[in-house]
Amino acid sequence: MTTQIIEYEYAPGHFQASEPTLYSPGMLQEGEMILNVGPQHPSTHGVLRFEVITDGEIINDVVPHLGYLHRCFEKHAESLPFNQTIPFVDRLDYMAAMNSEHVWVMGVEKMLGIQNDLPKRVEYIRVLVAELNRIASHFVAIGTYALDIGAYTPFLWLMRDREHIQRMLEWASGARMLYNYIWIGGLFFDLPVGFEERCREFVAYVKPKLQELQQLVIDNKIFVQRTANVGVLPLPVAIDYGCTGPVLRGSGLRYDLRRVDGYSVYPELEFKVPIGEGKMGTVGDCWDRNYVRVLECWESLRLVEQCLNRLTTDLKRTRDFDPQAMVPKKIRPKAMDFYARAESAKGELGFFFRTDGKSDIPVRCKCRSCCFHNLSVIHEISRGAMLADFIAIIGSIDVVMGEVDR
Template sequence: MVLNMGPQHPSTHGVLRLELITDGEIVKEVIPHMGYLHRCFEKHAESLTYQQTIPFTDRMDYLASMTNAHVWVMGVERMLGIDKDIPKRIEYIRVLVCELNRIASHLIAVGTYGIDIGAFTPFLWLFKDREHIMGLLEWASGSRLLYNYIWVGGLFYDLPVGFEERCREFVEYFRPKMVELNQLLTENQIFINRTANIGVLPRNVAINYGCSGPVLRGSGLKWDLRRIDGYSVYPELDFDIPIGKGEMGSVGDCWDRYKVRIDEIEESLKIIEQCLNRLQKELKRTPDFDPRAKLPRKLTPKPQDYYVRGEGAKGELGFYFMHTDLRSEIPFRAKARGPSFNNLSVLPEIAKGVMIADLIAIIGSIDFVLGEVDR
């Protein structure tokens, strides 16, 4: 039979159509059909200045918008040659809000993954805890989802007074919640049976398809651009890179990809604490601190081709810039490399011969966002 799963289907995480060729309940072939959520991001970037494009980067992976803006801004600053002039306080605030956003993204990934295969309670718990992060980010930027907070040369605004203390309270509140989640879901035998040895992605296949993020690390490869490229202030921070170890089944199965995200939340909490310590002890707020002080009047880089990349919540997010006119603030061409596209492309490879119910588990374990797939 040929079955359509989507484009409007609760288990496809957005408007994605999967054409399934089945033999009874066994999936023989999966053909993804994309293009239902095309955001025209790259065309917008060719029509607007570098600064004006930042709100459109938010709309790619709209569950981790801070990272999108951080990578875009980092590339523009390097092209302008001002990346070394960014004050340390600004860099630590950028990392702080990006890691908060990474946790929020993983909470959605884990919560919706549980509900995909029948666990309803974790979904409600994690969305409740995610609200704390949404409140913090809204306090800092004025928005809950699409922030426009990280700007070229600085930030839209410094952190509000009392933000660091409230953020530390959240970390202390949230750590015990992760212990409860592991007891409820990670060690749940029904959940393990639904995810262990399902959708096994061998490391060489993941590399050949250009997978990145938790999907690649779930297959056992320690590849994290925060360590590999050492951008921003990440080299000054102490954190580990979780990888899949096949604890419940095979290396690179659905459970491993899930567990990598759970462990990454713990590492992000470590990073947040270190950023808070630096901001409160050494990089204190001063009356004359202006988060936009280093912003040039006109953002006109030299003509060049430049590629910048960073570790988003779902993997390697990259932007390729072509700037040809010394007098223009608008790039001739901007190409986005979204991790969700490559991660989704491996689906037909690892879904052959599985049950239709297991296909739902595989889709959830990849954790893609269609705004980033179609761009």
């Protein structure tokens, strides 16, 4: 299997990114006005405020204002040992906490040089729970997006199906959303007895539901009219702003860190990297971004099935298997600067560590948030859109503010 899939030749500098202008009433042209969308607006999906400059129903500019949650994740991480920070990592993208844990833990393991010593069963369980959480995150993204543009039933259906995943992950970790399940060097605990069988039942159950969802929402004529040719994100703009995940792949670039970096056991698994193709409108529009998320749910189900096959054949549970066997008693990395990244549900999530070699607490920790970069492009793709379409554009980004204001 190839380790890298990039089908685009990019020449830096041919697109000049622009910064949003901070407006004052005296700067407005005749007929313009300033509207505040959020931070209490339900479609902003968190405490996020947009300063929208409109001329009637047409948007002339958008200024996103961040900084309402004050999570202070990075400062928390600089005051605690690496292993005690995992519960705080869960609270970044709380819709896909397993994926965030996976990134953090892999980064610390690489610093310690133990990434190649982990049991295969541990690695496959990590991928299994991460892909289940990716599906759950996409279900929330698609369901709330349909709700944003006026469809209530798909939201209820997807929250119902997501509940099956939440219950399975709660069964494995003891927590419903913030798991602290993936530990440095291993796992909190092995999968419960019967988990694999219950997971197979879920896969068989959700496949026809996902097909039904695709017909009800993605291919729906009204949904297409609301999302096709709306919020078009050209590929050069997406690259210059550092967009990743479904937002970048929706613009036509096959870039997925599970393939590019080939971390964990992903090189041993078969899956495709879906991209936007402009089937209903223009490549990179709101419809493409949502279509990519639906296709990624299908691919994650494939990955879950492959993990289950390995875990129930040559990687069966045994009495002597200890998921905490490689958990270090003391975490003391060498003095270094280190960056680790992986493919979260919303894009590239990365952590920069600076250690002094004397303590298990990092001197500096920096989170590279995929939601922050994806959100930064919103003023570029909103100019010229109608005000009603602005809600559709916000939802297509799939932003979680816990990861933005970190």
